[in-house]
Amino acid sequence: MQKVVVIGAGLAGTEAAWQLARRGVEVTLYEMRPLATTPAHKTADMAELVCSNSLKSESENSAPWLLKQELRRGGSLLLDIAKETRVPAGHALTVDRVEFAREVSKRIEAEPKITVVREEIQRIPSEGTVIIASGPLTSNALAASISELGGSGRLFFYDSISPIVEADSINTDIAFAASRWGKSIDGTDDYLNCPLNQEEYERFVDELLAGESVPFHIEEDNPKTPFFEACLPVEELARRGRETLRFGPMKPTGLDDPRTGRWAYAIVQLRKENCRSDSYNLVGFQNHLRFGEQKRIFRLIPGLENAEFLRYGQIHRNTYVNGPELLNDMLQLKSDPRISFAGQISGVEGYVESIATGFAAAQFVLDPRPMPRESAIGSLCAYISGADPKHYQPANITFDLLPKLDEQTAKRLRKDKKARHAEVCRRALEKFDEYLSVSV
Structure with a gap:
């Protein structure tokens, strides 16, 4: 052959x-x-x-x-x-x-x-x-x-990348380790979870909706170019309704805060990026906000108030x-x-x-x-x-x-x-x- x-x-x-x-x-x-x-x-x-x-x-x-x-x-x-x-x-x-x-x-x-x-x-x-x-x-x-x-x-659609933060910059006095419903491969708690009360959630959504986005730089741009529904930018989800995030990437179900024994109003989950556990991905937080806006808005999340970003979220073209x-x-x-x-x-x-x-x-x-x-x-x-x-x-x-x-x-x-x-x-x-x- x-x-x-x-x-x-x-x-x-x-x-x-x-x-x-x-x-x-x-x-x-x-x-x-x-x-x-x-x-x-x-x-x-x-x-x-x-x-x-x-x-x-x-x-x-x-x-x-x-x-x-x-x-x-x-x-x-x-x-x-x-x-x-x-x-x-x-x-x-x-x-x-x-x-x-x-x-x-x-x-x-x-x-x-x-x-x-x-x-x-x-x-x-x-x-x-x-x-x-x-x-x-x-x-x-x-x-x-x-x-x-x-x-x-x-054909084109836009796809997005989630931010990554340095592990040492996460406030673990607030962020707690747990897997949803206690499910994990080896019995360990594989995620860090940042809990938000209702007031914190409402403020976060307000700032997210007001955040400045990066303009598209694609020669084939047109207003009808679609996002991929399974990977929507977090700010696009927020525009669909103030509670949308609580039923998507910020859903609190199955995560008991050890300090209260209850579910928080909303949760941001952080997932390990590597075996060294020195960096974490903000799960489901793909976005196309300007880098400075990402730093400002995502630091409103309890536990990430001093977060150091190793990579910011981005949006890019997907061709198929x-x-x-x-x-x-x-x-x-x-x-x-x-x-x-x-x-x-x-x-x-x-x-x-x-x-x-x-x-x-x-x-x-x-x-x-x-x-x-x-x-x-x-x-x-x-x-x-x-x-x-x-x-x-x-x-x-x-x-x-x-x-x-x-x-x-x-x-x-x-x-x-x-x-x-x-x-x-x-x-x-x-x-x-x-x-x-x-x-x-």
């Missing part, structure tokens, strides 16, 4: 390159950093996590768990490294983002069948098999080439193609099947979803069979290729994407949601195992 070109060494690109190499395929992996940078990346490491450091739930029989289980059964490199670099975060698979990216880079660069080229690809190669995994911050030149090739305009118009159910360009798309540029949202489409794109190069529709990965591919093209938005894995149970089973389990989810997962893994058993 001729060499495969993979464009982009993010989560999808590195997983795709690894899957191909481990099965004997020569891969040329292109990455433009550090020669060309993006507004969000800070290093030249592969698979750098620029938003949260969480790969979501490990709770058995949840949709995120199912997607990870399929990847593990497929021999995912990045899921293995996530396990090696894990930091405590309740039932979530959360990693030390620096160690994670370093280890991915080390393993990819050490693989003899992968040639890493640090160069910006501005046009799609006219020959050979190509996997485009250039990510949500694809360069303008390459994005223009994709647009020309696909015959469809680019209109999958239903352009791609088939094997993530290949309908007009030129030698070209595949993987990762966020294909129209998925989320770290594990990006890894999954990288895995799938490599699999389809070697074995041109769609994955079982009952599987989580197969359902993601079906969504990318089969959603309504007029209203296409990036998607995370949810049970809504998977096929419904047959009528008899659904009727039998209609009063037991956990049992229904368990059955969906059992069916998915059974079909996925069958698929892998005859795979190349």
Whole structure:
């Protein structure tokens, strides 16, 4: 087989390159950093996590768990490294983002069948098999080439990054350690929680709504460019109603303040960024306020009155193609099947979803069979290729994407949601195992 070109060494690109190499395929992996940078990346490491450091739930029989289980059964490199670099975060698979990216880079660069080229690809190669995994911050030149090739305009939505604060600057006389409902992997309290009473919450919301935002600097700006609903900036949530934050990132449920024995009026959760526990992420506090405004407003949160910010929140462009118009159910360009798309540029949202489409794109190069529709990965591919093209938005894995149970089973389990989810997962893994058993 001729060499495969993979464009982009993010989560999808590195997983795709690894899957191909481990099965004997020569891969040329292109990455433009550090020669060309993006507004969000800070290093030249592969698979750098620029938003949260969480790969979501490990709770058995949840949709995120199912997607990870399929990847593990497929021999995912990045899921293995996530396990090696894990930091405590309740039932979530959360990693030390620096160690994670370093280890991915080390393993990819050490693989003899992968040639890493640090160069910006501005046009799609006219020959050979190509996997485009250039990510949500694809360069303008390459994005223009994709647009020309696909015959469809680019789509954009805005995504945001949460702030990170220095651990030593958190006032632990106020912030208390606890996991929601006491759930954690090893029985430890994995989060710090900053409690607010009603007066503190109301003041915070007032200042948040009045805060000055950073103007957009995207050449394709227009007033209708949407935010991604699953990752709304915190100030956008506040604009939807004064109580919205209390039912979103500031919900206090399941967190007993040890000083009062009760739930606070609102809570801001802080999650460890790395194994050293020297920095914490403000969970769900992605935003696009000016840096000075972030410092002023977020220091109103009890426990963060002297917070030192290691990184401020940001907003950046996410680029993705209109999958239903352009791609088939094997993530290949309908007009030129030698070209595949993987990762966020294909129209998925989320770290594990990006890894999954990288895995799938490599699999389809070697074995041109769609994955079982009952599987989580197969359902993601079906969504990318089969959603309504007029209203296409990036998607995370949810049970809504998977096929419904047959009528008899659904009727039998209609009063037991956990049992229904368990059955969906059992069916998915059974079909996925069958698929892998005859795979190349």
